[in-house]
Amino acid sequence: MPELPEVETVRDGLMKHVLGARIVEAQVLCDRSVRPQPGGAAEFADRLVGHTITAVVRRGKFLWLPLSAVASPAETSAALIAHLGMSGQLLVRDEATEHRHLRARLQLADTPSEAKYLDFVDQRIFGYLAVVDLVPTPDGLPGGLGFAAPTLPAVAAHIARDLLDPALAAGTPGRRRVVDAIRRRRVAIKTALLNQELVSGIGNIYADEALWRAGLHYAQPVGTLTETQVENLLAAAENVMCEALAAGGTSFDALYVNATGEPGYFERSLAAYGREGAPCPRCATPIRREPFQNRSSFFCPKCQNTPAVESPLR
DNA sequence: ACTGCGTCCTGGGGGC
DNA sequence: TGCCCCCAGGACGCAG
Numbered sequence: 001m002p003e004l005p006e007v008e009t010v011r012d013g014l015m016k017h018v019l020g021a022r023i024v025e026a027q028v029l030c031d032r033s034v035r036p037q038p039g040g041a042a043e044f045a046d047r048l049v050g051h052t053i054t055a056v057v058r059r060g061k062f063l064w065l066p067l068s069a070v071a072s073p074a075e076t077s078a079a080l081i082a083h084l085g086m087s088g089q090l091l092v093r094d095e096a097t098e099h100r101h102l103r104a105r106l107q108l109a110d111t112p113s114e115a116k117y118l119d120f121v122d123q124r125i126f127g128y129l130a131v132v133d134l135v136p137t138p139d140g141l142p143g144g145l146g147f148a149a150p151t152l153p154a155v156a157a158h159i160a161r162d163l164l165d166p167a168l169a170a171g172t173p174g175r176r177r178v179v180d181a182i183r184r185r186r187v188a189i190k191t192a193l194l195n196q197e198l199v200s201g202i203g204n205i206y207a208d209e210a211l212w213r214a215g216l217h218y219a220q221p222v223g224t225l226t227e228t229q230v231e232n233l234l235a236a237a238e239n240v241m242c243e244a245l246a247a248g249g250t251s252f253d254a255l256y257v258n259a260t261g262e263p264g265y266f267e268r269s270l271a272a273y274g275r276e277g278a279p280c281p282r283c284a285t286p287i288r289r290e291p292f293q294n295r296s297s298f299f300c301p302k303c304q305n306t307p308a309v310e311s312p313l314r
Numbered sequence: 315a316c317t318g319c320g321t322c323c324t325g326g327g328g329g330c
Numbered sequence: 331t332g333c334c335c336c337c338a339g340g341a342c343g344c345a346g
Contacts, residue, residue: 001338001339001340002340003340019323032322032323044343061340061341083340083341084340085323085340085341086323086324086338086339086340087323087324087341089339101324122323122326123321123323123324123325124322124324124338124339125322125324126322126323126324126339126340126341127340157326185316185317186316186317187316187317191317191318194340196340203339203340204338205339205341235343239320252338253338255338275322293318293319294319294320295338295339296337296338296339316332316345316346317344317345317346318344318346319343319344319345320342320343320344320345321341321342321343321344322334322339322340322341322342324338325337326336326337326338327335327336327337328334328335328336328337329333329334329335329336330332330333330334
């Protein structure tokens with residue numbers, strides 16, 4: 001399941017293999033994988049062919065590749081956006097290779113490596129590709145990591161910045177605003193962590209890991225947490241995602257691989273997620289799994305104390 | 315404005 | 331052995 005560290009690992013691979021490349025041909029093998037594209041596959045291909053990839057940008061779990069026309073290279077008003085969903089893969093290939101779930105294939109020229117194809121493979125079709133317009137960021141800051149221009153895809157404008165964004169660095173006003181935005185909600189803390197409009201990039205795996213590190217129960221009402229507890233939780237989320245990034249991401253179920261098809265190695269470092277019945281690395285209490293909002297939550301029943309009840313007087 | 319829940323999708327695995 | 335049902339979850343649409 002690609003979350004921030006996995007998407008960032010893919011971005012890194014794409015930088016090495018497709019930056020500056022010109023798109024020669026675009027093949028769509030599954031129409032449903034190309035959305036939100038009003039004109040469908042034909043419009044998708046039409047807006048890609050002949051254009052050059054000028055950057056590889058990420059905000060949270062969203063990736064986009066700004067495009068410029070060969071005739072007017074300074075103009076970058078559109079981008080190829082990619083969301084990997086549950087099982088999406090962007091694979092750089094030197095040759096046209098077979099994939100069971102190949103949904104789209106871009107043929108490239110002038111790549112910085114031997115790469116000739118950018119394949120979008122997606123088993124569950126929760127991910128998508130589209131060519132979309134870029135709009136200015138409200139704050140005039142870069143829209144995401146990897147591109148200095150203050151723009152982002154209109155279709156992702158509602159997505160918050162993530163914890164690796166310099167604008168949200170620990171101790172900055174940006175980070176304080178995230179803490180405040182979280183604390184204003186009246187939801188369980190895990191719900192807030194997973195809300196991509198408050199802070200982006202965190203999915204089920206890293207939410208559980210951050211909560212384990214911070215010693216918080218997933219169902220703890222946000223209103224019962226102190227400012228410091230929320231700050232510490234965000235720091236834990238940032239740290240665990242940085243460590244996962246250094247390991248190339250988490251390949252929990254083999255649906256995640258990087259841009260050259262290799263898995264990540266952070267799964268062996270997970271403390272809670274996917275470890276039902278295994279000993280908590282801190283206190284050896286068996287990790288428990290409980291259903292939470294149609295998902296699974298993994299936690300240590302000893303380290304992550306039972307949620308306090310929100311005071312009715314507040 | 316918020317919150318919560320259902321929906322999309324496919325392959326693997328467990329149970330009978 | 332085979333079949334059916336359930337499970338995984340990111341993002342979004344909708345109802346209240």
